[in-house]
Amino acid sequence: MPDRAPQPVERQLPTEEARDLVALVRDIVQREIAPRAAEQEDAGHFPREIFTLLSEAGLLGLPYDSDFGGGDQPYEVYLQVLEELAAARLTVGLGVSVHSLACHALAGYGTKEQQSEHLPAMLGGGLLGAYCLSEPASGSDAASLRTKAVRDGGGTSPSGAESGGDWVITGTKAWITHGGIADFYTVLARTGGEGARGITAFLVPGDAEGLSAAVPEKKMGMKGSPTAQLHFDGVRVPDARRIGEEGQGFAIALSALDSGRLGIAACAIGVAQAALDEALEYATGRQQFGRPIADFQGLRFMLADMATQIEAGRALYLAAARLRDAGRPFSRQAAMAKLFCTDAAMKVTTDAVQVLGGYGYTADFPVERFMREAKVLQIVEGTNQIQRMVIARHLAGPETR
Missing domain, CATH: 1.20.140.10 (Butyryl-CoA Dehydrogenase, subunit A, domain 3)
Structure with missing residues (x-):
C-alpha cells in the first residue's frame, strides 16, 4: 500500500520566509517523496535524485551561511524541515541530517580559504556528505578510535608547528550512513597520542585513491539508506584539507x-x-x-x-x-x-x-x-x-x- 503524504502539522514559524520554505518542502514531499517511499524502501533504493532536487531547491544547506551557499535559516526552522522530510521518508530526513553533520566541521572550524573553496559545492552544488567517527571497535567510546593519519612531507612554520605536505590515512570506519556513495567524508583520525587530544579532522573526497566501501549492512529498517564500513588504505590527503588544528578533532x-x-x-x-x-x-x-x-x-x-x-x-x-x-x-x-x-x-x-x-x-x-x-x-x-x-x-x- 503506497504511503500517504503526511498530514500538515500546524507550525510556529518565525518569518514569512520560513513559512514559504516549509510550504515548498511539503510540496516536494507530496509530489516526489511520499508516493514512492514504501516501494523504494522495500526495494532498498537510495533516492539520490531526491537529494539532487533538495540541493537545487536550497534545502541541503539551510542552517549555514548564505555567503557559502547556505540558507541562513535558524535551527528552529531547519529542524522543522527535517521533521517534514522524515515524516514522509526517514531515509531522506536522516540523510539531510547526516549531510548537515558532515558540513559542520568545515563550516564551523575551517579557514575562510577552505570554506570558500569547498562549502558552495557541499551546501548547494549537488554534493552529498557523510560523517566518519565510529569504528568497528570504537562506537560509544569514540575517543579510542584507531584510524591513523600520518604526515608525509611538509615543513615547520615560524611558530614551530609542522605545516604543509600530505597526510596518509589508514584504518576502517564503521556504520557510515552514505558510506560508498557520498561525495565527501568528514573523517576523524588519530594524529597524536592516545585519547581525545590526539584526534584531528579531515575533509576527504569520496573518490580518493585507496578509499573503498564494504558491502552495505543488512539492516532491519532504513533499507534505502546505505550503511557501510569504509576502508582507508593509505589515502593521501593534502594538509589543506585538514580542518582545525591538529588535536582539535574530538x-x-x-x-x-x-x-x-x-x-x-x-x-x-x-x-x-x-x-x-x-x-x-x-x-x-x-x-x-x-x-x-x-x-x-x-x-x-x-x-x-x-x-x-x-x-x-x-x-x-x-x-x-x-x-x-x-x-x-x-x-x-x-x-x-x-x-x-x-x-x-x-x-x-x-x-x-x-x-x-x-x-x-x-x-x-x-x-x-x-x-x-x-x-x-x-x-x-x-x-x-x-x-x-x-x-x-x-x-x-x-x-x-
Missing part, C-alpha cells in the same frame, strides 16, 4: 554531535507523527461492534498518549534549537531532546502497530516500517544510554573513579 566532533542530536530528535518526531496519522486514519475508519474503534476508551487513551508524547518531544527539540540559535549552551538540552524524542518515537510507532492490530503487523500498511525505523534512532548519534550519561554529567559532574 572537540570538533563533539560540537557537531550536539547539533546532530537535534537533527535525530526532529527526525524521530517526524516518524512518530506519521505513525500517529496512520493510526488515526485507521481507527476512525475501522468498524467493530457497530462503531469505529476510535470510540473505545482504551484505544482513545492510546491515541491521546501518542499525541502528547509527540507534542512534548517537538517542544523539547525546538526549545534546544532556540538556545542554539541564541548562541547559548545547549548540549544538555540536545541530549535530552535526542533521548526523549527517540524513545517517544519507539513507543508511538509500537502503539500504532497495536492500533492497527493484525494489519499493523503486515507490510500492507507503513506502521510496521515506522516501528523498525524508529529503533535505529535510539542508537545513532550516541545511544540513549550515552545521552543519559551526558545529561547526568551536566547535572552532577563527571563520574568519580
Whole structure:
C-alpha cells in the first residue's frame, strides 16, 4: 500500500520566509517523496535524485551561511524541515541530517580559504556528505578510535608547528550512513597520542585513491539508506584539507554531535507523527461492534498518549534549537531532546502497530516500517544510554573513579 503524504502539522514559524520554505518542502514531499517511499524502501533504493532536487531547491544547506551557499535559516526552522522530510521518508530526513553533520566541521572550524573553496559545492552544488567517527571497535567510546593519519612531507612554520605536505590515512570506519556513495567524508583520525587530544579532522573526497566501501549492512529498517564500513588504505590527503588544528578533532566532533542530536530528535518526531496519522486514519475508519474503534476508551487513551508524547518531544527539540540559535549552551538540552524524542518515537510507532492490530503487523500498511525505523534512532548519534550519561554529567559532574 503506497504511503500517504503526511498530514500538515500546524507550525510556529518565525518569518514569512520560513513559512514559504516549509510550504515548498511539503510540496516536494507530496509530489516526489511520499508516493514512492514504501516501494523504494522495500526495494532498498537510495533516492539520490531526491537529494539532487533538495540541493537545487536550497534545502541541503539551510542552517549555514548564505555567503557559502547556505540558507541562513535558524535551527528552529531547519529542524522543522527535517521533521517534514522524515515524516514522509526517514531515509531522506536522516540523510539531510547526516549531510548537515558532515558540513559542520568545515563550516564551523575551517579557514575562510577552505570554506570558500569547498562549502558552495557541499551546501548547494549537488554534493552529498557523510560523517566518519565510529569504528568497528570504537562506537560509544569514540575517543579510542584507531584510524591513523600520518604526515608525509611538509615543513615547520615560524611558530614551530609542522605545516604543509600530505597526510596518509589508514584504518576502517564503521556504520557510515552514505558510506560508498557520498561525495565527501568528514573523517576523524588519530594524529597524536592516545585519547581525545590526539584526534584531528579531515575533509576527504569520496573518490580518493585507496578509499573503498564494504558491502552495505543488512539492516532491519532504513533499507534505502546505505550503511557501510569504509576502508582507508593509505589515502593521501593534502594538509589543506585538514580542518582545525591538529588535536582539535574530538572537540570538533563533539560540537557537531550536539547539533546532530537535534537533527535525530526532529527526525524521530517526524516518524512518530506519521505513525500517529496512520493510526488515526485507521481507527476512525475501522468498524467493530457497530462503531469505529476510535470510540473505545482504551484505544482513545492510546491515541491521546501518542499525541502528547509527540507534542512534548517537538517542544523539547525546538526549545534546544532556540538556545542554539541564541548562541547559548545547549548540549544538555540536545541530549535530552535526542533521548526523549527517540524513545517517544519507539513507543508511538509500537502503539500504532497495536492500533492497527493484525494489519499493523503486515507490510500492507507503513506502521510496521515506522516501528523498525524508529529503533535505529535510539542508537545513532550516541545511544540513549550515552545521552543519559551526558545529561547526568551536566547535572552532577563527571563520574568519580
